[in-house]
Amino acid sequence: MPCKASGDHYFWDTAKEKKFLEQLDEYLACSGGKHPPKATLELWAAQFSAEFGGVQALGKTLYQKKERMKKISRGWKALQKQTGLGYDPSTDRVTCSDEAWQSFIGVTRRGLDVLEQVHAKLMNFFMMT
Secondary structure, three states, X not given: OOOOEEOOEEOOOHHHHHHHHHHHHHHHHHOOOOOOOXXXXXXXXXXXXXXXXXXXXXXXXXHHHHHHHHHHHHHHHHHXXXXXXXXXXXOOEEEOOHHHHHHHHHHHHHHXXXXXXXXXXXXXXXXXX
């Protein structure tokens, strides 16, 4: 299925993100952690055009994607640090301690209980009117 562009946004599926991350990771490893310059991003963009169904990607597009993915990564790392969540690449699943899981279940159950109570009160209110 071809990718479509909407303004400066291109639709990235998991395979495209993985390919881009692998390319970026390889570059960072070879460059001692220095991020790719604009010229390199432009070259990669030309290579990614086929991935986007022939829609011409721009170096700016890859730069913006890199920045968005960096924000997501920072958020995930902060979440891991605060909650103890982890990731198991062999099963492709999020992991957490039993304590964290029980805490989550307790919060979710309390939230559902409150929603059920609100729903019941609303139903009673509307039945009375």
